[in-house]
Amino acid sequence: MTIKSILLGFAAGLVSLGAASAADLPMAKSEAVEYVKVCSAFGPGFFYIPGTDTCLQISGQIRADYFYTEPSTRKSNVTTFRSQTRIRFDARTQTDYGILRSFLELQADTNSLGTTQNGTTGTNFLSVRRAYIQFGGLTAGYAWSPYSFYEQYYQAEFFAPYFGEHDRRELLSYTAQFGKFWGALSVEDPVSNRSTSTFGSATVNSVSDTLAYGGSSVPDVVGVIGYDDNKNWGRVQIMAASHESNPSTVGYDSKYGYAVGIGGNLNFPIMSGAYIAVEASYADGAMKYLNAGSADAYGNPLAPHDLALSKGWTVQGEAGLNITPALQAVLFGGYLNYDAPSIATAVSDNFNFYVIGGQVNYTMVKGFIVGAEAWYQNKDPEGTSPNAHAIGAGIRIRRTF
Template sequence: MKQFNTLLAGSAAGLLSVVAAQAADLPSRKSAPVEYVRVCDAYGAGFYWIPGTDTCLKIGGRVRIDTWYTPTKNSVTLRSAGGPNYAGFAAPAGTNIAPFQNTNGMDRLGWYARGLLMMDARTQSAWGTVQTVITLRLAAQTGLAQTAPLAATAAPAAGATGATIEAAYIRFAGFTIGDAASNFTFLPPYQYHSMFTPGFPNGIRQLAYTATFGGGFSATIALENRGDSAPTTTANSLGFTPAGLVGSTATAVGPQRLPALVGNVRVDQGWGSAMLSGVVLQNTANFATPAINAVTNGLGPLITKTGWAVGFGLRINLPMLARGDALNLWAGYSDGALNYVGYSSLNENSSITSNYLGGYLRNDRHITIFCVTAACLPGVESTKAFNIAGIFTHYWTPSLRSNFIASYIRITPGQITQATDWTNGGLSKATAWDIKTNLIWSPVRSFDIGVELSYARLTQNLTGFAGGLPTAPACTVANPQCLASINSNNWTGRMRVERTF
């Protein structure tokens, strides 16, 4: 029996050795290696290698919720010579005036919810880094976030949603192509409400080249899209000039013939930054009258006038006060390029650059057109403007900071425009200024809870009301020479909760 067991064990061992030898001759099947996402630290925090590529990608976003309160005010209150307010006054056709509004139908609250999705992809090449950036903004708004208190209608604004491309550009070998921040602007958007300064919150389409020199110096030359400031592509028109000449009664949006040419020189060093910028652009308008419309299908002679602006920005770091403290300053002057000193209309509703003021101020028209002869030979004037602004940032603690902000703008229309009655499109010189302060708490990094209080004031004397009360009993379109009472100041309280990731 013992011999039998020994023989059986030996046979099993031999069989196993044969099977093992045969198995060794068979092809092996190994699982494919797992390609894990790896950190890409060549471009800073937050970048990862896209598996299977030589591209690094950073995905981030921002959620912002704003709510604010602004008292409603009548834009222009018309009064007769001893009678009550005349609420039935309507703006004559072809004029740019703000009629009487009843504040009982206007919103005082605004709500705004914004979500940003940001992607930044970078690839190294023999010519340097190729960068591709996309920022998509989704928003939902209601009340004052939808329509300003000076809207043409007194009805409360319904809620709305929308999507906007805030940035979409490629940078390569010094070139920037696509939708990016304007190369003219300088001040950071530290304010919650508006400032009387240039701003392009949705970016601006461009073809730009930036040359970088040693010591933090750089220079940029760019072609920027005029169509991204749509209100400024329409001309103001005078329906009746002081000389008794009938003016143009219809104007179309001026066609884009040339892009805006923008340039800047800049230095960024340990003490801060400085930038000198300039822009030259072409204003266009189609001059039209009823007689011209009859034979030209509504488009008269094309009027062109060059506009330009210059600006200077300065940032001084103040670490001796507290870490992160800084003073930002700006000054600008424009001739026929208003949106490069104060974006669009000062009375419009925009996410960054609007102020809600009682009163009327046309600040989104670069040029005014009118008739200079009885045969309606077209004439054109540009509007000039000057502005200054400052932002002082102070950190009370590493997690608690404040911004103290002030801005001022002075607008000067042409002489004929100033001498024309406001019911026919005339405008006077105007000044506007604002001050504001906010307090922002950051309990964790990139998470802000802030409140802001702002005050703004407008001063403007409309032509046609300087002579005192009229002799007629009431204000009508036929008799617009009545007293205008302008509510020229307003304040806003605002709160913001924002998280960036």
Template sequence: MSRLKSGLLACCASLAAGPAGHAADFPRGDSGLADDLRACNAYGAGFFFIPGTDTCVRFSGRARYEAGFVPNRNRTQSQGDQSQARGMIRLNLDARSQTDYGVLRAFLRVDAASRTGILQSTGTQQRIANAFPALGQDTFGRVQNFFIAEKAFVQFAGITAGRAASFFDFYAHDYEMSGLTTGSNLSSTNLLAYTSRIGGGLSLSLSMEDPFFRKQPVYAASVAAAAAPLGAPSQFVAPTAAPTPVILATDGGFNATGAAFLDAVQRSRMPDFVAALHYDDSWGSAHLSSAVANINVGGFIATPALGPAGTTIANDTAAALLAARGVTSGAQTDYGWAVQAGVKLNLPMIASGDGIYLQAAYAEGAMNYTGFTFFTGSYASNLTPIQGASVQQFVSDAVVNPITGKLELSTSFTVVSSFLHYWTPEWRSAFYGSYGALNYKRGTRETFSMLNGLVGNSAPPNAFANPVAFSLSPVLRDTDQVIAGVSLIWSPVRDLDIGIEGTYIGTSVQSGRVPDATYPILVNGLPFVTANRHDAGQIRMRIQCDF
């Protein structure tokens, strides 16, 4: 290992020094290469001076193998995977030097992996361009590789700039193998932050962070590819504009006679702003953070408004109908926000290395900051807790109310606790659990029942024409989630972990029932089997070596 590290450090040093430095410091045939690398003790173990400079560098990395099993009875629509596997590498480079303004630091981390099985191969990572899938009939969505610039930041005079972990986060699944609990853990985002060391272990950070890695989309009902009679089935598409409907007029009762469509794709109109107050002491640490995020939708799109019996409505007519209802422009902006508080307590009185985290978060229109969607997925508006689950979750930051045309923000709340205990210096376990809840504004879901067949199956059937079907619709239902797990890890030698972890996740609608997605059978247009929750478990093992 020392030869490998010396060789890699020499390679880094040669790149940093350039051709001239290479010729001077590393003559061809030099057998004393390792002797040229002087230890740098200013920043801890493992740092060496780059020959010919006063910059210290540390190279480190990780190799990991994981395998898992998730019971799954559903074999429809290419689902049904139960076994999972992943092989991963990580390479870190940490370079530091002293200046008149303090330490100048550059940190780089690259992660690469090959993973199989739906649980490991997540659509979430593909949706943010962190991974690419295999394209075979039996491998699409199941076999996935990734190569990620996980970290790439500069720190200087209190400034952190580049790709780094969000300053909002605290616990960030520190004790977990799978990282499933509801709690924010955005390990990579683009940011520019300033941290002021107030003193006595207290610091204040202000961070401007990339919004693309935090957004959950505004809910958008699919739009018929062609106008269809009210109540008739249609083929639906999701155009780039992701249209969502606004009712033009009704028949005087509870049926829409026309709908126009807003562009519901969120544009990046401002960064997210994060503030974090952090305190460290011998007993542990405490963290208080908040965030503000922009939520926006565009104006009405050019797609013709839909009317009854397959008709279309001219744009000027649609505009007049909207104006009569007080809707003059569909483009609008709102602001979501989130707050989080957490504490970590060191527990050496139980055993050396023991500790416990307690954390809670609340958000309006900024669901990802509570971590509610971490396991179920992100950057999509309709998901299931795991592949083949009985229930669906609609996980949008906001909804455009089809009656008022206004943005309405969703709310989410999570709490998590995690305890790490060392049975011996070689054996340790983590015990953790979390609860999360997601709620939409009262009455928002019901307004979609007025749309009848004007939009796709994403909209519930008419609440009055078919109240039973509407009562079972999964669209925009309030849901909650309970997660619990335990692990056992053996470290027979330094830097080697061999562990196993079992996790339970239960997802449920807060009231009523929904169609059971594992039984896609209808009787007289109604689901044959319904459900109000889905319970799942997984077992995962890991062998990991750090150097």
């Protein structure tokens, strides 16, 4: 036997021994891999959460703003830099009783809007913009009030002020659909619907009084009916809301105000992307629905103590058109009239406020938009107080996903 034969026999024995040993070892089964599956039941962008029958969509936008505003004082900022991020989580499950939906929108802001002249008080914060649950026609949580039309569906303004009801609310509402007709009833947090934290200052026979709000006892109640054919000509809704003014001072009783409004849009299919959208409201003791920034009521300091409600009305709207498939132009404007009761301390508590402006947006690639805006605003108090006017212009760079 040669040395070569001995080495080959030894190698063969090692291979046989290794194979026998491996056969004696337990075999581990590989884990099953779950792949993310597309969910087409609720539109594009949804996918199944692995291991569930719930579909999730993640979307959002990041935008950077740079704008100029004519200063009102030496301490006011002329130029402002602002960045904002919004991210949305939309989870939906089809049940035997309708769609069960959970929606969360977070917003992160960094800006110099609050910065003083020495640059020490800029803001950087994270907030919840919306958070609610929907099941069938029920909505519970922090969401748009059914009263809101203009901001919920339109509101092109980047930086310019605008009027009308445009705050989200803590609410519990129900919406019923009857073909293209629909109706909604909503009970809402009355504290967030207070226009200011105190009532207006009143003077009667040289006696003055300023009241603060007390605790809430009755929620705001909102009712809306509408018709929606926005795939064709447009939509329209009429709305109404009640609001309690409840002073904390003993001797004053609560008083109830209201707001009524109409909103709608009209599409022009003969022109690409052409539309007009308008919302108008009248309020008596419910100034938050006008976004007036002034008191809901004034307290009479003489016995018997009473509240005198403020009144006002507003109209806000815009018109848009696609000049090219990538270039859009929008014109907007709004007008607010605020009428304080006769017991108001200063005649200048009454005022008119209007704003007009325009905007262009250019989509460079899908999801990337650059826009520019310019506007003029004027607040005209009654009496001898001077007008407060301002002009502004700026650009916004957006990435949506």
